[in-house]
Amino acid sequence: MRTAIKRSADATRVLFGGLGTAVPAILGLAFTPLLLLAIVVYPGALAPVRWLAEAERKRVRPLLGHDVPRPYRQLDGGHWRRVRTALTDPAAWRDLAWLFGHSIAGLFVGVTAVALWPSIPYSFTMPLWWQLLPPGTVTAVIEVRTWPEALTWPFVQTAGYVALLWWLIPLAARGQVRFAGTLLRPTERARLEQQVERLTETRTEALESHGAELRRIERDLHDGVQAQLVSVAVRLGLAERALRAEPTAALSLLQDARSGIEDSLGHLRGVIRGIYPPILADRGLGGAVHALAGGQRIPVSVSIPDDLPRPPAPVEAAAYFVVAESLTNVTKHSTAGHAEVTVDGDGAQLRIVVRDDGQGGADPDSGSGLVGIRRRVAALDGSAHITSPADGGTTIEVRLPCG
Structure with missing residues (x-):
């Protein structure tokens, strides 16, 4: 009854x-x-x-x-x-x-x-x-x-x-x-048209993001590794000339050249990490996020279930990028005293939430960081919601399909 x-x-x-x-x-x-x-x-x-x-x-x-x-x-x-x-x-x-x-x-x-x-x-x-x-x-x-x-x-x-x-x-x-x-819902034809339009937009954003990433890698290689290798080549040339006349001076130049090669290798490793962080392959998303949190200047609490299914590599890399970029924004702009990262999922979808207690007021449509997050997420047909009221902290919630 x-x-x-x-x-x-x-x-x-x-x-x-x-x-x-x-x-x-x-x-x-x-x-x-x-x-x-x-x-x-x-x-x-x-x-x-x-x-x-x-x-x-x-x-x-x-x-x-x-x-x-x-x-x-x-x-x-x-x-x-x-x-x-x-x-x-x-x-x-x-x-x-x-x-x-x-x-x-x-x-x-x-x-x-x-x-x-x-x-x-x-x-x-x-x-x-x-x-x-x-x-x-x-x-x-x-x-x-x-x-x-x-x-x-x-x-x-x-x-x-x-x-x-x-x-x-x-x-x-x-x-x-x-x-x-x-x-009041879209017809099947309208739904397909919207999906095509959305895929066209995400493809354009993915191409723009990919182009920006290639330009960054090219700039890092040109301004970093290439300049260091040119400097090493000059030092080796000088050492070759000095080797016949002044062996002691040549030894100093060879040592400088070796240091330059080590610096170049370190810079090259940094560029490689920017393409796909090796820590993801070694420790998975959970270990990589904990490493990111431990490297911040403010306390960052991390919540990731131990039995979280491992997502595909592109999704895992995108999730790592979202956390890294979000924590970078927290450090640079939010004046927060604490942040927290939550990662969970059911195998079909991965959810990432990054919160801070900073000043808020972030504009999702300005700045390269938040725009880059939305573009990278959109390229995988995911969704990104950014909430940042004034004096209320910032919350970034991202959902990535794992299918």
Whole structure:
């Protein structure tokens, strides 16, 4: 009994919440012909309908248990191209279909669900006070005139109300949520178009990131290793000349050349570490993250489960880069006194969270560090969310698919 009452109460709450979009939908339905005509002058005329549909997506998202993506095509180009895009966008017509259905059905089932709760005790107690009403008074669907009617019809009506509340209202709530989730999500074709567009963007960002990485390696080799090797070659040339005349001076030059070669090797190892850190191959992601945390000038706590499945090499390298770049930003810009790194996953997805207690206010769209994190993550079809309120610290949460 408690389960049935709770189910009906939850369904009523859902339908009552639907009134928040059903009532504006009725008003929007009255102005829909004008909005369609206004598209010719202003392609974004359906913005109020989109706003209302977006409000419904947010409402049904926790009820469906998953996100409902925005399905709209981008309005760009010249005026008539935008008009054509607005008129041929399937999402716009699906919004209007939802507007028509929800405005009528949503209002009816919402009001009905709310009205059933007081109607049950009202009908059930009718035999106690029906004589106080004027003769022939109609209550909902029955009319009580005699005691036999008063002792039968109210209970039949009560049973009908209970049946509606127990069976129809939960069914209507599920139908309302599914109706919105079906019409307001992208079609299969639109979903594929969005995926192609997203892949094009991530490919461009990956190419830009790859190009920047190649330029960095080239710069490091040119300014570091190459310059050091040229210096070694000059020293060896001088040592060759001095070897015949002054062997002691030649020995000093050879020692300098050997030191230069060692410096070049060290610099070259640094460049190699920038391509793929050897510590990942030796100790895995957990050991590499602990090593990064231990090398910071502020305390950094690390939380990584011992049984974390090892991700593929590209994902592991990207995760290492995210942690390294995030901790570098913490050290340089946040004035934080403590940071924490959390890495977990289930084999299908790897989650990395880096938090600090610094000054916050980081702009995700400025600076090479945060932009580089988003680009590298996007190249692997991952997601990066950066939260940095003023005086509230910064949180970087990254999710990388491991498939």
